[in-house]
Amino acid sequence: MGFACTRSDERALAAKGLSEAQTRFYDNNDISSGGVLFALPALLENGLISHLTKHFTAPAGYYNIIHIFLTIAYMALTGHKSLENLRNIPPGELGRLMGLDRVPEVKKVRGFLSQISAQKQARTWSAELSKEWMEADSASCGVLYVDGHVRVYNGKKTNLPSKYVARQRLCLRGVSDYWVNDFLHRPLFVVRKEIDPGLIKVLKTDIIPDLLRMVPDQPDPQELAANSYRSRFMIVFDREGYSPDFFLYLWEHRITFCTYRKYVKDSWSLEEFRQVSVKLQHKETIDMVLAERGTFLGGKIWVREIRKLTKSGHQISLISTDFNTEIGKLAVAMFNRWGQENFFKYMMEHYGIDRLTDYDLDDISDTNIVVNPEYRELDSRIRSLTTKLHRTQVNFMSIGTPDNLTESRKMKINYKKAELLENIDLTKSKIVTLKEQKKKVKRHILFRELTEEQKFKMLSHDKKLIVDTIKMICYRAETCLVAIARERMANKDESRSLVRQIIKSSVDYKVDKKNNRLNIYLHNLPSKHLDATAQKICEELNKSETYFPGINLRLCYNLVTSHYP
Numbered sequence: 001m002g003f004a005c006t007r008s009d010e011r012a013l014a015a016k017g018l019s020e021a022q023t024r025f026y027d028n029n030d031i032s033s034g035g036v037l038f039a040l041p042a043l044l045e046n047g048l049i050s051h052l053t054k055h056f057t058a059p060a061g062y063y064n065i066i067h068i069f070l071t072i073a074y075m076a077l078t079g080h081k082s083l084e085n086l087r088n089i090p091p092g093e094l095g096r097l098m099g100l101d102r103v104p105e106v107k108k109v110r111g112f113l114s115q116i117s118a119q120k121q122a123r124t125w126s127a128e129l130s131k132e133w134m135e136a137d138s139a140s141c142g143v144l145y146v147d148g149h150v151r152v153y154n155g156k157k158t159n160l161p162s163k164y165v166a167r168q169r170l171c172l173r174g175v176s177d178y179w180v181n182d183f184l185h186r187p188l189f190v191v192r193k194e195i196d197p198g199l200i201k202v203l204k205t206d207i208i209p210d211l212l213r214m215v216p217d218q219p220d221p222q223e224l225a226a227n228s229y230r231s232r233f234m235i236v237f238d239r240e241g242y243s244p245d246f247f248l249y250l251w252e253h254r255i256t257f258c259t260y261r262k263y264v265k266d267s268w269s270l271e272e273f274r275q276v277s278v279k280l281q282h283k284e285t286i287d288m289v290l291a292e293r294g295t296f297l298g299g300k301i302w303v304r305e306i307r308k309l310t311k312s313g314h315q316i317s318l319i320s321t322d323f324n325t326e327i328g329k330l331a332v333a334m335f336n337r338w339g340q341e342n343f344f345k346y347m348m349e350h351y352g353i354d355r356l357t358d359y360d361l362d363d364i365s366d367t368n369i370v371v372n373p374e375y376r377e378l379d380s381r382i383r384s385l386t387t388k389l390h391r392t393q394v395n396f397m398s399i400g401t402p403d404n405l406t407e408s409r410k411m412k413i414n415y416k417k418a419e420l421l422e423n424i425d426l427t428k429s430k431i432v433t434l435k436e437q438k439k440k441v442k443r444h445i446l447f448r449e450l451t452e453e454q455k456f457k458m459l460s461h462d463k464k465l466i467v468d469t470i471k472m473i474c475y476r477a478e479t480c481l482v483a484i485a486r487e488r489m490a491n492k493d494e495s496r497s498l499v500r501q502i503i504k505s506s507v508d509y510k511v512d513k514k515n516n517r518l519n520i521y522l523h524n525l526p527s528k529h530l531d532a533t534a535q536k537i538c539e540e541l542n543k544s545e546t547y548f549p550g551i552n553l554r555l556c557y558n559l560v561t562s563h564y565p
Contacts, residue, residue: 006101014062021062023099023551025518027510031096033078034507037520038537038557041546042477043073047129048470049549055121055128059112063104066549068112069470071103076474077503081352083109083467099548110358117462126469130189131214133182133476138216140182143333145340146207146237148199150174151354158361158457161370163196175459177353178202180211185339186479187472192465194458195370195447199240204249211235212253224254229323231256236337244298251301251321258334261305261317268293273309278328292327295319306331343475350500351471360460366448373454378438382431389427396420478503484540488533501525502534508560511553518553521560535559 013019049066052058058065074094075085083106091102104112134141150165152174160173176196180188191206211233212218218232234256242262250257272291279285289309297303303319306327310316318334325333347353399417447455478499485495508521522538525531538557546555 011062014060017060020060020064021067021100023548025096025099025509025511025548025551025553028096029508030506030523031508032090032093032506033074033504034097034509034520035503035505035522036074036077037097037507037509037555038502038522038541039077039474039477039481040548040555041541041544042480043473044546044549045480045544046473046476047132048073048473048477050132051125051128055125056116056119059115063108063112065112065116067098067100068104068109070098070549071109072467072470073474074098076351076471077478079350079500079504081350082355083357099551113357113463113466117460117466120462122462122465122469126189126465127210127214129469129473130210133186133188134214135216137182140184140186141188141215141217141233143183143234143236144188144211144215145181145183145185145337146199146203146235146241147179147337147340147344148196148202148240149177149179149344149353151177153356153459155356155359157359158459160194160456160458161196178207179340179344180207181340181343183333183336184479185343186476187343190465190468190472192461194364195368197369199237200243200246203235203237203241203246208235208250208253208255211255219254230254231322231324234258234320234322234333236333238337244300247297247303247321248301256320256322258318258320258322258330260334261319264315264317267315268307270309273307276328276331278332280332286332288328288331290327290331304330308335347471347475351475353468353471356459357464357467358460360463361457362460364447364456364458366446368447369444370447370450372442372445373450375438375441375443378434378441382434382438385427385431385434389424389431392420392424392427396424481537484537485533488536489529498525498530498533501530502537512556516552516554517556518548519556519558521558523560531559531561 007021010019010021014021048069052065052069056065071086071094072083074097075083075089080086080089086103086106086109089103091105095102150163150172152165152168152172153160154173160175162171163174163176164170165172165174176193178191178193178199180190182188189210191202193202196202197205215233219230224230224232231254235250236258239260239262241257241259247257268291272293273289274291275287276290277285277287291307291309293305295303295305297319301321303321304323306318306320308316308318308331318331320330320334322330344353396417399413399420478496481499481502482495485498486492489495489498502522502525505525506523508523510519510521511517512519522534525534535558538559541555541557547553548555
């Protein structure tokens with residue numbers, strides 16, 4: 001189970017604020033979940049400990065900020081979704097993977113996060129990392145995916161507004177997170193909204209200004225003026241962002257978009273469709289049956305309308321202002337949006353992005369605009385009555401009076417129809433009255449105009465953002481290992497499962513003081529071809545020549561079989 005609290009002298013000095021824990025490794029065998037060390041080079045490459053001292057002033061103590069961040073990252077990678085899971089992990093076992101006697105307790109981690117989150121630098125730190133990620137791989141930032149994800153809140157401390165949760169098909173209380181991912185669906189940053197103004201508003205006020213500032217390799221004004229079809233980058237989103245006015249706004253900033261078209265009523269001739277072969281980013285090739293036209297949308301902006309013909313004969317309509325990209329690649333960019341949905345599902349299942357970090361609450365600014373509860377109530381009643389009206393009308397139209405019925409039976413049917421007709425007229429009258437009331441009520445009001453019973457507080461933000469950013473780094477690090485594994489594996493779809501298996505596997509490590517190396521030996525995997533893939537990962541990681549943070553020990557990776565013949 002490992003050793004804990006063996007450095008009493010260092011802890012005594014730390015209690016006086018004179019020292020902190022020193023990273024020291026000793027030879028160890030059979031460390032559970034030691035495969036997490038395989039992700040360490042990618043964690044460091046993606047900025048896990050970058051700029052920490054620049055943005056945060058860590059409190060003095062036995063554990064420094066690097067120890068805390070490594071602890072959270074190790075937990076996330078090994079499948080522990082909540083900080084509370086530290087109670088169920090042998091502290092000495094995980095501590096040996098950091099060169100310590102033990103990892104901090106839950107109380108220590110929470111207190112540490114509270115102290116650094118109070119400095120209000122979490123957003124600045126996260127934004128700086130996002131910019132570095134974009135600059136490191138500018139090719140994948142030419143197409144960006146934006147989508148909302150509702151984090152359901154089941155607590156009782158605050159009465160958050162209800163939102164429609166598509167994955168559960170219910171309206172539930174929660175917080176809307178708008179994620180921005182690159183073409184490979186790696187997360188770049190997230191915008192949180194307790195009061196959700198909708199995708200278009202969030203794009204205009206919170207996302208596009210940041211992207212214009214951070215996306216690398218944008219053409220300069222002279223290049224944009226010289227080519228009227230040149231754009232800065234492309235944003236892909238779902239039907240929630242459909243608006244000809246918004247499309248015009250994007251093009252004014254020379255940003256192209258791609259989304260599904262709404263209100264499609266016609267069908268194109270089958271003669272217009274042709275088969276197109278497209279090569280994907282992982283070198284696979286797919287065939288699609290596509291057609292294209294130019295469309296003057298809403299009388300405001302010209303767009304490319306592309307339709308894909310499915311095997312059932314259904315035509316899926318896409319629109320875009322990108323007039324330079326080939327039709328097949330543009331269609332792939334749109335349909336590739338489902339990768340972001342898979343990202344949300346994966347992050348919920350393996351990283352617990354919906355989990356609360358704490359139970360603290362913050363006040364909401366009085367100048368925030370919210371939906372008027374009175375307007376929402378009237379709108380809900382109108383929708384309910386309209387649904388009831390449609391059902392009654394269907395029942396009325398479905399009742400017939402065949403000639404072969406008896407007179408008594410005909411009288412009963414006529415009475416039933418008269419009753420339904422009376423209900424229809426009464427419901428229509430109620431709907432008209434409610435609509436008149438609705439016209440007199442403001443749709444949006446300021447937060448301060450709500451009554452005390454209607455007001456609510458928002459969940460604390462900075463601590464959650466710090467933990468979410470660490471989880472983004474972990475996902476990106478995991479994706480780096482997946483990219484290496486895909487080159488060696490026949491079944492590419494199993495590469496992420498293999499990486500998770502490696503991370504949770506046991507390791508031995510030996511300290512080579514003469515050559516300043518920490519030799520890490522992964523225990524064998526279930527089959528030879530998986531061992532071969534793991535060996536390939538070891539070779540690539542060794543090329544990185546990564547040193548463990550804070551000490552002069554280079555990480556060297558191998559399988560146990562290569563050390564013990």
